Amino acid sequence: MANANTAELPQKQPAAASGNPLARTLQAKLDYDQLTNCMRCGFCLPACPTFRETGIEPESPRGRIALMKAVADGLMEPDQAFNDQMNHCLGCRACEPACPADVKYGQLIEQARDAIEDHADRGIPVTGMRKLFFKGIFPHRSRLRLLGGTLAAYRKSGLRRIVRGSGLMRLFPKHLREMESILPDATAKGVVETLGTVYPAKGEPIARVALFRGCLMDVMFAGTNVNTVKLLSEAGFEVVIPDNQACCGALHAHAGEMAAARELARVNLQAFADAGIEYIVSNAGGCGAMLAEYDHLLHEDQPLRGDAERFAARVIDVSKLLVDRGRLPAFAEPGNKGQEQVTITYQDSCHLRNVMKSPDAPRQLMKRVANVGFAEMKEADRCCGSAGIYNVTQPEMAGQILESKMEHAVATGARYLLTSNPGCLLQMKLGAAKHGGDSPMEVQHVVDFLYERAVRTEKHS
């Protein structure tokens, strides 16, 4: 906690007078218009997961904006407590739809984190790890592939069994151990390696679309990417998968690595520019939201601004595209003759809901599956605590949030819990394993669930 500095500062002092270098960076990077737009009505408070868990004003969007503004106004020096508070935010952005004044909270929190990162003194090990992940691995497909391959090998070789048996995992904090235990089988073979870069539509093509394959998606959930392409094809879309596309940059932006995020955005603008496509389809809410905001990300980049706006306008979630334009096949739960009702439920991806504003499409698709009952989970619109890498960096809060989430999930009596984002998928798998009891519910991506239940005349292989 901060030192108890109760000495009265003047109500307002010229921002430039601050001797604190972080204060100066924050003053430069924070959008003062947005800070002023917050009228402190407090309507965001009930929407905020960290406020709900703690009931403490600084843990709310209004509180965090007040802290940012206090720094910008010279009313407060940013200290460790300030930095911690900025990092405590899940970034779920549930406060944005709740805001009457349309304050761009997501942008403010990224600006704050970007400034904090510029001055972060993390010590060599952490800096090294961040550099390795954000600059060394995520931007480079081949290295991520290699990592995927290594992880797969780790699994298949029995090394995982040996490591677990050896007690080596006990060296890691509990939350990382728990996470490791639910990681899916990573693969070195992504969607392009499996299907190639162009996949034809079944029947008369409705439109030519491009798949954004994501980085983690294509390593951890390559099967979901493959199913996404096949489902799109079933529904009448020709799918191209530009092989030179990069990571969307969301993890970078959320962690305050804005320059790296912009670099990745530029690569993607290039990669999708020549594909001759109507839509850029994402199957990960977090990536989709990032892509849909490239216009904001590259707003200052004069030559690319127009391209970024056009790119952002074409981004769509797979569920929304299927519902709006697709020739949907029939979906049915196999082997279910109606004796026993299978219940399914859905956990919103925050960014699909709050940023891409497509909360209904996945639900509409789920309700189309024959012999299956859809049960809405209480507070499905609330963040599950995954929030990018939040569950790794803020395990305590994430754990608290997950626990109440799973209570609601279990209460639906669902056999399947579906979601639309890899982070949520992992967090829900963790939740099901931890709080699901003896026969935990199965956690799946909406696309996988649907593709497996599509009633087809002939199967692609």
Next chain:
Amino acid sequence: MLDTQLIGRLRAIVGDGHFRDDREALVAHSYDGTPMLQSLPDGVIYPGSTEQVSEIMKALAEYRVPVVSRGSGSNLCGGTVPAHGGVVMVMHRMNRILEVDQENLTATVQTGIVTAAFTAHIESLGLFYPPDPSSMKISTIGGNIAECSGGLRGLKYGTTKDYVIGLEAVLASGEIIRTGGKLMKDVAGYDLTKLLVGSEGTLAIITEATLKLIPPPASKKTMLAMFRDLYGAARTVSRIIEARIIPATLEFMDNPTIRVVDDFAKLGLPRDMEAILLIEQDGDPETVERDIERIREICGLELADRIEVAETREQAEKLLTARRSAFTALARLRPTTILEDATVPRSKIADMVLRINEIAHKYNVSIATFGHAGDGNLHPTATTDARDSEEIHRVEQAFEDIFAAAIELGGTITGEHGVGLVKAPFLEWKIGKAGMEVMRGIKLAFDPHNLLNPGKIFANETRKRVVIDRG
């Protein structure tokens, strides 16, 4: 800055984690929902029980440290800005529903409970608590009581004061009093319950409330009427009441609001309309049908340009969108949104709206008006920019004129937001010198050392009354 011994004592009362005086906590409790007001407290405390509140008050009284008790800090009058420093007491931890008494139709709650959470529970039991301030998703029952919050149902169902029948409160000395009870009749002495409702945290800290519940109406119907003539709309309001119909909701939007709402929500509203009335009636189905039919006739007689009656719940929701979007649409226009609540007798609504428009024009500021036409409670809303001090000055002048105009029309400076800091300089305009003296006497009797929310309601100086220029 607080005495270290006092800090030790406060920590001992509530436990370490529930008292804070770090910079983050002070900054985050230096404001409420009112634009342009900020003042740092010296400490923030989160009590967990009435006994703790009592112990805290004893300690603070001993050290003569002021206290601002609050819920979520969403009020619009500067009522919970710690203008004189001291300790901000946040009631959120005291948020339990202690009892719902189905025989007496009452609920007893701790005052830190969020209003929407309370009404959700009450409605799940098939009961009804009518006060519905627009902030109810975040505001607390305690905050609603302190400000005597209203809402959209004021006309037919009354406001918070009509539902508070008993209170537990901690006095400035730390003593605990209980007023009223589960009683529909009670004339044992002065009505301290009603006195504390709307007292803005200046008389006592309200820790527990007994609230009256009623059975919910069986059905509801919604309609919208649009008028080219402002007076036609206003006469419609009066004639509905004259016809002995009390609608559950009778909301109003003026032309500037209609334009802004249409820009925002793309509802295809006719932009040349001078007024829109949103009307809802509830009750048993036959009465609702009959009333709505009669209201439709009245709207026709007053030459409403367009009348829409919702046949389904979905259609009703669509009609409600226009009024519900008003605040949001206005809030997005400019960085700073100043929402006031001048209130006039409902027969004077058209006059008041015209006066507001004249005043806005005179000071060259942008003010749109919507509000609760049925109870004469208007929300003239200025959209401006806190950073433009010259414009802000003109906005302030305009609001002074608006307060004066409301009083001239037999109205009041505030219908449901409270006096707080913002309207303190104007209170005497409404209640006069003698009224001020009585109120000061009451304050002194409750709080002789002026520790409870100092600076609110009573201004150091009353604003000089301007002569209204009708030009």
